[in-house]
Amino acid sequence: MDVVSDPDTRFINHKIDPPDEIVRWLALPQSEAPIKQDRDIGRLVAMDWGNYPASTSPEEVRKRKDRAESNTGSNTDGEKAERTLEKLIENGPGADEPSVIAARYQDASNLRSGALVGSIGPLPNEDWEATHREEILLVIGRGGQDDAPAEVLDAVPVPPNTRQDEPEGNDIGDIVFARANDVAAEAIKTIIETGCEREGDDNVEQRSDSDIGYYLLQAVEFNRDVNWIRYRDFPLFASIQHRGTTNGWNKGSDHLRAAYSIGTVQGLKRLDDFYDRVHGEGEIEHPSGVVWSTLRADEERPEVSGPIALLSDGQLETVANEFLRGGAPDLVDDEHRYHRVHNTYPVGGSLADVDILATGETLNDGTPVEIAAQVSFETDSHLEKMARLTAWQDSAVESEVSQEVWYFGPEEIRDDMCDAGLSADWFVPIETLPKLFHESDRLDEEVLNAIFRVPSEEVVAIPEK
Numbered sequence: 001m002d003v004v005s006d007p008d009t010r011f012i013n014h015k016i017d018p019p020d021e022i023v024r025w026l027a028l029p030q031s032e033a034p035i036k037q038d039r040d041i042g043r044l045v046a047m048d049w050g051n052y053p054a055s056t057s058p059e060e061v062r063k064r065k066d067r068a069e070s071n072t073g074s075n076t077d078g079e080k081a082e083r084t085l086e087k088l089i090e091n092g093p094g095a096d097e098p099s100v101i102a103a104r105y106q107d108a109s110n111l112r113s114g115a116l117v118g119s120i121g122p123l124p125n126e127d128w129e130a131t132h133r134e135e136i137l138l139v140i141g142r143g144g145q146d147d148a149p150a151e152v153l154d155a156v157p158v159p160p161n162t163r164q165d166e167p168e169g170n171d172i173g174d175i176v177f178a179r180a181n182d183v184a185a186e187a188i189k190t191i192i193e194t195g196c197e198r199e200g201d202d203n204v205e206q207r208s209d210s211d212i213g214y215y216l217l218q219a220v221e222f223n224r225d226v227n228w229i230r231y232r233d234f235p236l237f238a239s240i241q242h243r244g245t246t247n248g249w250n251k252g253s254d255h256l257r258a259a260y261s262i263g264t265v266q267g268l269k270r271l272d273d274f275y276d277r278v279h280g281e282g283e284i285e286h287p288s289g290v291v292w293s294t295l296r297a298d299e300e301r302p303e304v305s306g307p308i309a310l311l312s313d314g315q316l317e318t319v320a321n322e323f324l325r326g327g328a329p330d331l332v333d334d335e336h337r338y339h340r341v342h343n344t345y346p347v348g349g350s351l352a353d354v355d356i357l358a359t360g361e362t363l364n365d366g367t368p369v370e371i372a373a374q375v376s377f378e379t380d381s382h383l384e385k386m387a388r389l390t391a392w393q394d395s396a397v398e399s400e401v402s403q404e405v406w407y408f409g410p411e412e413i414r415d416d417m418c419d420a421g422l423s424a425d426w427f428v429p430i431e432t433l434p435k436l437f438h439e440s441d442r443l444d445e446e447v448l449n450a451i452f453r454v455p456s457e458e459v460v461a462i463p464e465k
Contacts, residue, residue: 002124003291005283008099009253010091011237012045018215019150022141023108026219027116027228039137039155042130043116043226045103046139046219047088049081052195054172054188054216056136057163058082058089064164068198085218089160092220093134095121098290100260101222102229102237102252115237117259118226124289130221136160138176140184141215154184155219164192187214225288229259233454236312253296254310261286262454270452272307272434303379303412306431307452313377315451317348317355319433320375320408322447324358328406328426329442336442337363341371348375353388362402373406377430382413386422393425408433 026044030036053064059082066078091099098121105111123129135157143150156179162172176188191214231238236255258274264287268274275295277284283293297309308316321343327336341360348355356373374389376382386407393403404425407417411429437448 003285003289004097004124005291005293007097007119007290008091009256010099010101011252011256012101012103018048018141018217019143020108020110021143021150022139022152022215022217023105024110025141025152026139026217027103027105027108027111033152035152035155039157041137041155041221042224043118043222044137044139044155044219045088045092045101045116045120045222046217047084048217049077049084051191051214051216052198053164054138054176054192054195055162055164056085056089056138056158056172056218057161058085060163060165061085064195064199068195088136088218088220092120093136093160097121098123098223098288100256100290102256102259103222104237113232114228114230116222116226117229117256118222118224119260119288119290120220120222123223123225125287128224128288130223133221133223134159137219137221138172138188139215139217139219140176140180140187141217142183142187142213150215153187154180156180156184188216190214191216223288225260225264225286225290227259227262234259236315239312239314251296251300251312257292257295258454260290261292268454270449270454271310272452274454275307275310301377301410304377304410304431306434308430308433309377311451313375314348316377316408316430317375319437319448319451320373320406320428320430321347321356321358323428323433323436323443324356324360324371324373324406326440326443327363329436329440335363338369338371339363353385354392356406367402368400369402369404371404371406373408374424375408375430377410379410379413382409383416383420383422385409386417386420386424389424390422 025033026046028043030042036042049065052068053061055061055064062078062082065081098119100119102115102117104115122133138156138158139152140154140156141150141152156176158172158175162175164171164173173188173192177185180188229237234255236252258271261268261284265284278292278295283291285291301309325341327338327341329336338360341358343358345351345357354372355375358371360369360371361367362369372389372392374385376385389405389407393405406426406428407424408428408430411431414427417423434448437443437445
């Protein structure tokens with residue numbers, strides 16, 4: 001079997017206006033949706049820019065949407081809709097190889113706990129592919145007003161770049177009329193007619209999509225490798241910025257690769273397993289034919305070695321904070337420096353110069369101590385960060401309370417700081433943190449395990465409510 005090495009990864013934020021029932025339907029497996037069974041389609045990645053225009057041509061979408069919205073006094077966003085549809089086609093029907101996608105349906109209240117992770121586009125192993133890979137699916141829904149339950153009426157396959165103004169018999173309305181059930185055909189007729197009214201009459205009353213009573217989404221199908229991933233297992237996914245519909249997100253790329261592989265690649269239980277496999281055996285092969293042979297962390301953080309490089313900034317701050325709360329033990333003799341350490345400000349909060357603020361007592365004589373720490377992967381702004389951190393100690397007024405500052409950073413920067421005459425009371429190379437947690441009796445290794453662990457190999461069902 002041929003393979004595809006290191007395909008593109010992408011995060012899709014579904015900010016979709018239709019009611020929860022319609023958004024949830026997109027994420028349902030085929031077994032739970034009769035229309036999907038009839039159409040032989042599975043879970044979907046969808047885009048939403050409002051009901052109009054009904055088109056799979058990016059150019060037509062831009063022109064018609066701008067014309068209709070300018071006539072009704074709305075803010076025009078045709079260019080954004082054009083780019084969104086181009087991405088949908090590029091990664092779905094028009095793709096030469098797969099992309100691995102995490103789709104987050106952020107506006108559906110019953111889907112807030114996780115995301116769908118899988119591929120779209122052609123796979124080397126065709127047994128894992130979707131049926132309608134070469135077409136856009138027009139998802140047509142109705143309801144959600146006057147206490148009527150919202151529902152999906154049909155999902156009609158339409159070729160990319162199909163326009164409303166094609167010759168008779170080939171325009172998008174004709175194709176949908178021929179393929180859709182009667183109710184969905186009537187819905188698309190209403191959507192097209194309403195949009196044309198908006199385009200041609202600058203006095204037409206602007207009606208919201210919910211007032212029209214119908215909803216239209218453009219979608220492509222996930223391949224059969226898709227799974228539901230919970231944020232409790234991959235909390236980094238929940239921190240994806242909501243801006244933008246499709247985003248490449250370098251800091252989350254390795255987590256996405258690991259999330260895609262769990263449950264199907266034997267022996268993957270933790271993020272550090274994923275790191276060790278790529279660096280040791282050289283690759284991880286998914287049964288779909290997708291192969292991971294590189295890590296984004298190696299490109300983004302080449303100076304940081306070891307699985308610690310896979311963590312997000314917030315996760316690294318959590319590990320460093322637990323190290324301090326555990327008394328900051330020394331690896332040589334496992335003697336800790338503090339006890340009764342408590343945070344006085346949220347870890348990684350909004351403070352400009354420090355990531356951790358805490359109080360405690362020194363172990364040797366019980367002297368109260370104030371602790372300030374900076375935690376960073378960076379190797380280019382470390383001198384500035386250290387200068388700002390030490391200023392917290394230098395500017396402190398005389399006090400009976402001891403003040404100590406800590407810097408957690410890559411081993412590589414230690415000599416730079418010494419050469420510049422900058423130093424914290426304590427410097428901890430972040431590469432040593434896993435070893436510290438594994439070998440020290442003073443630290444709770446389960447904290448590190450919980451961060452690196454991936455969920456069990458059981459497929460998690462999408463929550464009902």
